[in-house]
Amino acid sequence: MTGFSKIAFVAARGEPAMAARERLATRYGEIRPTEADVIVALGGDGFMLQTLHKYMTRDVPIYGMNQGTVGFLMNEYNEDALPERLAEANVAEVHPLRMRAISEGGAEYDALAINEVALLRQTRQTAKLRISIDGRVRVDELICDGALVATPAGSTAYNLSAHGPVLPLNAGVLALTPISAFRPRRWRGALLPRGAKVRFEVLDNFKRPVSATADFNEVRDVVEVEVEEARDIRLRLLFDAGHDLEERILSEQFVS
Template sequence: MDIENIAFVAARTPEAQESLRRLKHRYGHVAPERADIIVALGGDGFMLETLHATLNHKQAIFGMNRGTVGFLMNAFREDRLTERLRAAARVTLTPLGMRATTAQQETIEALAINEVALLRQSRQAAKLRIRVDGTVRLEEMVCDGVLLSTAAGSTAYNASAHGPILPLGANVLALTPISVFRPRRWRGAVLPNTARVDIEILEQLKRPVSAAADFTEVRDVVRVNIAERRDLALTLLFDPEHNLEERILREQFMP
């Protein structure tokens, strides 16, 4: 792997900025669009920002944790960085594409690396109709919301909503309800990653709903179409002993 040119990017926290200064001084630095590899310093939120910002650059990204959780990050060490980059394991992520239509008939498209989440906007529960590949699977669901998660995002909001943690290589997505009231016993579904999920908001004026794809939120939606964007690929790098597949597997056995 060619790593002559490294771009360093960092969150705005003092810790991340100080690490940025030291690493630039030690290893040099080029602009992200000219880099062989991008090194991101921060937490998982900053990693998501970096992935979105570099979608068109195609460089692999190696994260080092200067944040809180750091699930998508490697441990921070200044020494032997080039050796770590050469030895790193590659993981390819495919984002979800969201197409949301508002009550004003405006159409907004966005990408989600973690999940697309629909959430009620008011005290009234949402009423949703869910189609998978054109077939109605739930005629009416009363809930606080629902989310469709990638495997990489399944340990985040999806896990907090009691959705399944998905192995990276399983080629599946998690459709997980949020505080579902009816049907009471529905706890979600695991779908093939080729599935197209269409969600229609029922009684939209009385029960308004917003849709969020990672950082993009759309208010007052009437329908949302979600499908994996297999024309896009993002590459993350991990130390071999702490690769993402192992982390996700380990999460399934956490007490």
Template sequence: MNEAARPDLAATGLRRPDSEPAYDRIAFVASEAADAVEARAILVARYGSVAPEDANVVVALGGDGFMLQTLHRFRDTGTPIYGMNRGSVGFLMNSYRVDRLHERIASAQRVVIHPLMMEATDANGRLHRAPAINEVSLIRQSYQASKLRIAIDGKVRLEELICDGVLIATPAGSTAYNLSAQGPILPIGTPLLAITPISAFRPRRWRGALVPDRAHVEVTVLEAEKRPVNATADHFQVLNVVNVSARLDPTSSMTMLFDPDHSIDERILREQFDY
């Protein structure tokens, strides 16, 4: 079913098809962690493996950081990623089990995520573009607090925010850095972005905002030479930025597979009730 037939879901950045394809060509990729490397060897011996470019499903073994790297690697290929946790937190991962892998993948829920696209202009006037699955963040580089101006869809909403930084988080990233910065948790499928300050000094009472995920968020760095700021889209960093914008890119997508008894919706509920 094409996106035009389901505009409501396309706008949310998430799509759950009614039927699932058969996955018979598995590629196993692993982080450099010993547990992940060992797990890959066990699974390849059990199930065999094809090259990632020939696979119709990729099994990623590691933690959340490796899952983000894998999602970026296979962005816009249409190849779904089924993660198994061989790291620490593993919020984006399924549990690691060797048995019944084909059955687990076949019954998994398919979730399509659209990333934020960051456009950052540095002090030399160079424009940098990078996608973010979790968040776009701006962080001070020096001992002095940053001064930032925030505009939404071309209209300035906050003239000056004095802070350590600010981030724009997707629902998928709302339980990551955003949650650590006291930002709200957004259930997957919510058509919103969270704008969350990091250690705000002025205005003291501003705790952030929720905006539609179709919004164009723009952050201008004030006193950029005196108060340098860097910008990051997931793991891609730009130093000495003067202006950063972020908006959802509906033309780009990544696909994740989750066990139905441990879905990402369930994990988000657990995070909110702290268990």
């Protein structure tokens, strides 16, 4: 990487992150995020997702430093030699998912997801979903709590909790994972090529309503949801050498 001369600092709400932002801004100077050539995000993974969404159309690299809990998408917090760290950081490029959802009233909703698009039952009764891939029905009726499509970057989040596979960034695939599937009992999901278009149809939607979420954007009472990778949008995350996202995803598969 080349050096960055225009650094912006953004922080999650909370005393530790806000105090860290003030110290870093005083030490290194700062400009507005809309004018920066790199953004330093201070917080946890949730705040990193918010930052990526907020500046998604800018194509500006974002370097996170952990001031939260998990910090899977963040680097270790260290105030020293920040310009040098930014210049030497590795770049991880990710593409979000594009969701198009149709509600029972016929309204259409579009949203982007960096981690996953998930369909979830809204009541005590299980959902019934039909799943098509590129126009071909692959699961005629999935009885479940829900299902999700995860990106490689998001495969260690909700997808992993739902027993989905961990995906290396360069694998060129997406994860289709059922959530608490009742029938078919033996189906554990599928790996899909990154260019695949996934279509969910909600069966018996009045009796068994379903919501759809793209990261933190939710649509209630959906009847149809389409998901595909947004190849026209590129997100760049910066990681310290030896702590890049590819290595973290690989290491996650060997945690006991």
